Amino acid sequence: xxxxxxxxxxxxxxxxxxxxxxxxxxxxxxxxxxxxxxxxxxxxxxxxxxxxxxxxxxxxxxxxxxxxxxxxxxxxxxxxxxxxxxxxxx
Numbered sequence: 001x002x003x004x005x006x007x008x009x010x011x012x013x014x015x016x017x018x019x020x021x022x023x024x025x026x027x028x029x030x031x032x033x034x035x036x037x038x039x040x041x042x043x044x045x046x047x048x049x050x051x052x053x054x055x056x057x058x059x060x061x062x063x064x065x066x067x068x069x070x071x072x073x074x075x076x077x078x079x080x081x082x083x084x085x086x087x088x089x090x
Contacts, residue, residue: 006077008049011058012070015041020065027064031057045072 015021021041028037028048034057035050048057054074062069 005051006049007052007054008047008075008077009052009054009057009071010073011046011048011061012044012072013046013061013065014067015039015044020067024061024065027061031060033057 013024015024021039024039024046025037028034028039028046031052033050033052034048036048038047040046046061054071058069058071
């Protein structure tokens with residue numbers, strides 16, 4: 001288990017065309033720390049969840065995409081809460 005906390009965040013990123021969308025999707029899939037992602041092309045928003053450091057993810061996306069990335073929202077989840085939710089959900 002990594003020392004990083006489970007975190008979900010929303011980013012704003014300009015996604016002009018399908019090529020940009022594909023490049024962003026490939027970048028997110030190659031990041032090992034990201035467990036799930038959602039790309040909202042119309043709203044120019046990207047949601048990612050996983051055991052990550054928000055600033056690191058934003059910097060990686062900015063470098064790969066060569067576009068400005070804005071962090072809109074960060075939600076950190078306690079490890080105990082996640083374990084309890086998994087137990088009660090089964």
